[in-house]
Amino acid sequence: MPRLLRFIPLILAGLAAGLGAARAAPAAAFNTPIPYAILIEAETGTVLFEKSPDQLVAPASLAKLMTAEVVFDQLALGNIKLDEEFTVSENAWRRGGAPSGGSTMFAPIHSKIKVGDLLRGAIVQSGNDACITLAEGIAGNEAAFARLMNDRARELGFEKSNFTNSTGLPDPEQRVTVRELAKLAQHIIRTYPEFYKIYGERDFTWNKIRQQNRNPLLEMNIGADGLKTGYTKEAGYGLVGSAVQDGLRLIVVVNGAKQEKERANEARKLLDWGFRAFETRLLFAEGQTVAEAKVFGGARGRVALVGKGPINLMVPRGTPDRISAKMVYVGPVRAPVQQGQPIGKLQVWRNESLALEVPLQAAEDIGPGSTAQRAIDAATELVIGVVRAGFRKL
Numbered sequence: 091m092p093r094l095l096r097f098i099p100l101i102l103a104g105l106a107a108g109l110g111a112a113r114a115a116p117a118a119a120f121n122t123p124i125p126y127a128i129l130i131e132a133e134t135g136t137v138l139f140e141k142s143p144d145q146l147v148a149p150a151s152l153a154k155l156m157t158a159e160v161v162f163d164q165l166a167l168g169n170i171k172l173d174e175e176f177t178v179s180e181n182a183w184r185r186g187g188a189p190s191g192g193s194t195m196f197a198p199i200h201s202k203i204k205v206g207d208l209l210r211g212a213i214v215q216s217g218n219d220a221c222i223t224l225a226e227g228i229a230g231n232e233a234a235f236a237r238l239m240n241d242r243a244r245e246l247g248f249e250k251s252n253f254t255n256s257t258g259l260p261d262p263e264q265r266v267t268v269r270e271l272a273k274l275a276q277h278i279i280r281t282y283p284e285f286y287k288i289y290g291e292r293d294f295t296w297n298k299i300r301q302q303n304r305n306p307l308l309e310m311n312i313g314a315d316g317l318k319t320g321y322t323k324e325a326g327y328g329l330v331g332s333a334v335q336d337g338l339r340l341i342v343v344v345n346g347a348k349q350e351k352e353r354a355n356e357a358r359k360l361l362d363w364g365f366r367a368f369e370t371r372l373l374f375a376e377g378q379t380v381a382e383a384k385v386f387g388g389a390r391g392r393v394a395l396v397g398k399g400p401i402n403l404m405v406p407r408g409t410p411d412r413i414s415a416k417m418v419y420v421g422p423v424r425a426p427v428q429q430g431q432p433i434g435k436l437q438v439w440r441n442e443s444l445a446l447e448v449p450l451q452a453a454e455d456i457g458p459g460s461t462a463q464r465a466i467d468a469a470t471e472l473v474i475g476v477v478r479a480g481f482r483k484l
Contacts, residue, residue, distance in 0.1 A: 098381050100415040100436075120363045122356050125346040128268045129360045131368075132276050132332065132339035136404040136446045138364050143272075146250060146265035147345055150320030151193065151216050152328050153258030153266065155274050156239045156251075158213060161205070161224055162282045163242060169228075172206040176227030178219060186218030186257060195220045196297040207296065209285070214294035215301045216319070218257040225256040232256055243270075246277055260324050268343040275317050275330050275341050289316030306354035307331045312361060319353070320345075327353035333361050340364045367406055373415075373438070374401040377453070381417040383433050385456050388425030394453040395419075395433055403438055403446050414439045417450065427456040 120139050126147055129139040137143075164170045183199040184190065195211030197203055197219045203211075205227070211220030225235035232255050239253040251266040258264070279286050293302045307314035307329070314333040321327050328345035342360045347353035374380050376399050382392040395417065405411065419434025427433075431452040438446040 095418065095420055098417040100381060100417060120360065120367075122344070122360065123348075124344045124352065124356050126268045127342075127344045127356070127360065128272050129340060129342050129364050130272050130276065131364075131370075131404045132279060132341050134402055134404070134446060134448070135273070135276060136402075137440075137443060138340070138368055138404060139360060140269070140443060143269040144250065144267050146267060148260065148322060148325035149251075149258050149264065149266040149271070149345075150322040150325040150328055151258045152271055152318055152320040152330055152343075152345070153253055153264065154212055154216065154221055154256070154320075155271065155278065155318055155330060156243060156253055157221050157224065157235075157256040158209065158285075159246075159274065159278060160235070160238050160242050161209060161212075161228070162278070162285050164228055165205070165285075166282075170205055172204065172209075174205050174227075175202040176205065176208060176223050177202050178223050179226055182219050182222035182226060185259075186220070186222045190218060192218050192259070194218055195294075195301075196299050197223065198297060210288055210291070210294045211296055213288045213318070214291050214303050215296070216304060218259065221256040246274070248273065258320055258322070260322055268345055271330050271343045271345075272341050275332060275343070278317070279332060279339070279341075286316060289318070290314075305329070305331065306350075307333065307357060307361075310354075310358055312358060314361075321350070329353050329357050331357050331361070333365075335365050338365065338370075368404045369407050370402050370404050372400060373403050376400045379453060380436055380450055383417075383419050383452075384422040385427060386422035386424050387459055388427065388456040389459045390456055393423065393427050393433070393456050395450040396453045397436070397448050397450060401436065401446075401448050405440070411440045419450075423452075425456055425458050427452050427454075429453065429455050 127141045128143045130137050178197045178199055178201050187194050188196055193216040195215045195217030208220045208224050211217040225232045229235035229238055235256055236253050243251055248270040251270045254261045254264040293300055304319045312333050313335045314331055316332050317330045319329050327347035327350050330343045332341045340361055342357050344357050377396055379394040381395050383395055385391055385393050415438045417434055417436055423433055429452055433452055434450050436448045436450055
């Protein structure tokens with residue numbers, strides 16, 4: 091049975107009608123001098139603004155988001171515990187501690203520190219010594235930990251980013267995209283709500299040294315509660331931040347700013363613009379059929395697809411934007427099909443930009459068809475395959 095990538099254009103009639111009825115003044119476009127930036131709505135992942143979002147760039151300390159995610163995952167798996175102690179090696183002390191001249195939690199050499207405190211040292215103080223100690227405690231050495239970082243990145247669907255160390259210190263092979271950083275922040279917020287609270291802590295004291303959280307958004311009274319800043323000469327100034335207003339959470343990523351002040355101001359402007367300029371529209375209610383996928387060898391020839399819940403899209407107020415959508419899946423889907431089985435995804439485009447991507451699943455069970463039905467399906471797919479092969483030769 092040939093299985094092909096299938097695209098089904100969809101007409102979002104309800105959304106189009108809602109937009110046509112809008113009478114608010116169109117939202118002004120946003121511009122920023124920062125070379126790499128993205129703004130998304132946290133619940134759905136709707137992209138509100140992007141600028142070179144898929145360009146690979148040096149992450150600096152923004153890489154520590156991936157370091158923390160690996161630690162969170164190891165805690166969730168039960169492989170380590172918050173009160174377990176790791177030893178600060180000479181390597182961690184020299185490369186990340188007081189002698190390094192970089193971000194540090196000032197952990198004494200050969201001291202034993204609990205995982206929970208090392209996490210705060212890595213998140214609140216951006217301590218390189220904390221990150222290296224966590225990496226060595228979990229994987230034995232930093233290179234092995236970097237492999238865990240990349241394994242987790244691929245598991246989470248991040249195809250471009252590559253990590254070579256736990257700290258974000260300069261390495262020509264260590265690169266990320268702002269889009270994948272935004273998705274990583276979204277994942278952390280959604281998956282680890284208890285650990286996410288650490289990102290909002292204003293300060294942390296270790297070794298009798300109190301250091302403040304470096305995230306400037308936390309002091310701006312805009313509902314910000316995380317996540318991380320970064321800087322190296324190569325990367326410039328970067329920030330991954332999140333804020334909530336009236337129950338709506340946005341995630342902003344900027345990287346490559348020339349100055350610390352520019353980083354803070356542009357991130358805030360993006361958040362302010364997002365909260366002001368967009369509104370939420372319902373695309374599909376919970377349980378509403380989004381599209382149908384062709385079934386091979388089933389009691390029925392098609393299966394209805396739905397989202398895991400309601401599917402919403404944030405759109406500019408009074409938008410003149412062109413909204414289009416398609417359903418993408420590899421098919422036909424072989425029977426039997428189980429309700430809830432993942433099958434493809436809905437892609438919604440605003441003008442030429444992909445604004446939203448939502449996984450779809452089967453809305454019902456489809457059992458195997460009769461022998462005759464399976465034979466008919468096989469013959470049909472064979473003809474389709476021959477026709478498509480002929481078109482490729484033309």
